[in-house]
Amino acid sequence: MTLSTTIPRTFLDLLERAGRDGQPILLDGAMGTQLMEVGLLFGDPPELWNVLADKQAKVRAVHRGYLDAGSDVILTNTFGGNPFRLKMHNLHDRVFELNKAGAELARAEAGDRVVAGDIGPSGEILQPTGTLTYADAVEGFRAQAQGLAAGGVDLFWIETMSDLREVQAAVEGARLAAPHLPIVVTMTFDTRGFTMMGVSPAEAITELVKLDLAAIGGNCGNGPDELEAVIYAMRMVRQDIPLVAKSNAGMPKMINGKATYDASPAVMAEAARRLRAFGATLIGACCGSTPAHIRAMKSALFDQPPLDPATLTLTVPLARRRASNSDRRERRSRREV
Numbered sequence: 136m137t138l139s140t141t142i143p144r145t146f147l148d149l150l151e152r153a154g155r156d157g158q159p160i161l162l163d164g165a166m167g168t169q170l171m172e173v174g175l176l177f178g179d180p181p182e183l184w185n186v187l188a189d190k191q192a193k194v195r196a197v198h199r200g201y202l203d204a205g206s207d208v209i210l211t212n213t214f215g216g217n218p219f220r221l222k223m224h225n226l227h228d229r230v231f232e233l234n235k236a237g238a239e240l241a242r243a244e245a246g247d248r249v250v251a252g253d254i255g256p257s258g259e260i261l262q263p264t265g266t267l268t269y270a271d272a273v274e275g276f277r278a279q280a281q282g283l284a285a286g287g288v289d290l291f292w293i294e295t296m297s298d299l300r301e302v303q304a305a306v307e308g309a310r311l312a313a314p315h316l317p318i319v320v321t322m323t324f325d326t327r328g329f330t331m332m333g334v335s336p337a338e339a340i341t342e343l344v345k346l347d348l349a350a351i352g353g354n355c356g357n358g359p360d361e362l363e364a365v366i367y368a369m370r371m372v373r374q375d376i377p378l379v380a381k382s383n384a385g386m387p388k389m390i391n392g393k394a395t396y397d398a399s400p401a402v403m404a405e406a407a408r409r410l411r412a413f414g415a416t417l418i419g420a421c422c423g424s425t426p427a428h429i430r431a432m433k434s435a436l437f438d439q440p441p442l443d444p445a446t447l448t449l450t451v452p453l454a455r456r457r458a459s460n461s462d463r464r465e466r467r468s469r470r471e472v
Contacts, residue, residue: 146249146290146317149207150349150377150416159411159436162381162419163201163209164429166253168394170197170212180224182216185236194237198244200426205433206419209245210292213237213283214255218275219267223258230275231282238286251292251319252283254305261300269304276308284313294321294354294381297330299342306346317349319417321379324365325356328454335454336368344376352379355421358386358398359406360450363413368453370414380415382406384423396423400431407432412442 153160170181173193184190194212201209216234218227226233234252241250254276259267280291291309296302302320309318322330322339329335336353343351353365359382366380385398398406407418418436420428 146208146251147349149249153377153416159407159415160417161205161207161429161433161436162379162417163198163206164420164424164426165384165422166194166197166210166212166214168396168423169200169425170194180215180221180226181212182214182221182233182237183224183226185212185233185240186229191236191240194240195244198241201429202244202246202248204426204430206248206429208249208251208417208419209241210251210253210294211237211241211283211286211288213253213279214294215258216282217254217257217279219257219259220255230278231285234279234282235286238283238288242287249289250287251290252280252286252288252316254279254283254291254293254309255295256297256301261298261304269300272301272304273308273311276305277311278308280309280312284316288316290317290319290349292319292321294319296320296322297334298332299334299339302343303346306348318346319350319352319379320346320348321352321354321381323355324353324361324454328361328364328452335456336365337372337454340369340372340376344373348376350377350379350417352381352415352417354379354381355383358383359403359410363406363409364449364451364453366410366413366415367449377416378414379417380410381417381419381421382410383421384425384428387423394423398423398428400425400428403428404431404435408435408439408442409447411436412444412447414444 167181175181184194198209213234218230221227261267293305324330340351353362362380362382366378369378384396387394387396410418
């Protein structure tokens with residue numbers, strides 16, 4: 136019997152059972168690219184579909200596809216549901232409504248499965264580099280989290296982050312809205328093993344554990360190979376934290392004006408086994424993935440024997456900071472003395 140058939144709805148109970156039984160937790164896959172397959176136009180806000188009578192069934196069908204594939208946890212259709220992103224579509228005054236509706240749609244499909252309230256980045260840069268103040272960021276994420284909590288989510292899932300201060304603001308806002316709900320945070324390490332803001336996996340987990348999170352990890356990025364190095368690096372720093380791996384289904388390629396991802400279900404299934412061996416407990420997929428990917432990953436994780444990490448080699452090197460010109464000159468001068 137797999138975890139999916141008898142899971143409790145409480146996320147912390149699910150984590151406890153996974154730790155006790157040594158079994159992974161299966162997450163869901165992409166939402167946005169799945170909605171594009173059924174009519175969402177590139178650049179349009181998928182969160183609006185949560186309240187459109189002729190679109191709600193399509194959002195629920197994506198959730199149902201992942202649940203039928205075996206997902207233990209599904210994420211709400213609210214990735215861009217903060218006021219900063221919604222303002223681009225003149226929807227910033229509907230934050231509570233859109234997030235509450237997104238949570239209710241997922242809750243209606245999930246039954247006893249776990250529903251995570253998806254919170255993505257603001258799309259802005261915090262001061263002093265950018266213009267967004269920390270206080271405004273906290274308030275924006277609080278408003279989003281309040282809607283998600285009202286819609287019945289079991290936890291908050293803060294993902295695709297690149298700035299540790301923005302993570303802190305999102306966590307603070309979520310706790311202001313619903314201090315009783317657990318929080319998971321994942322960052323995206325798509326810039327030579329670092330986030331866009333220069334955070335390494337080791338630095339990320341070192342700082343994120345201070346926020347009392349239920350789980351930490353990586354998502355999105357440039358495919359599962361990249362995420363293997365992220366999980367490996369995080370596990371080297373902390374062995375006591377549940378790690379999350381939610382990779383894109385490979386890299387997108389434009390074919391006939393449409394982004395097509397190149398990792399097949401079989402490729403993602405083998406990646407799931409490798410990510411588990413490197414230390415991930417919560418495993419799913421991100422952009423470009425489908426229920427077929429999740430179904431194959433479930434079979435690989437639960438029906439095949441686990442891989443021995445001692446037999447595996449990383450295919451992407453660990454993140455290393457490049458020495459500055461002054462550092463290189465100093466080393467060179469020491470060699471010449």
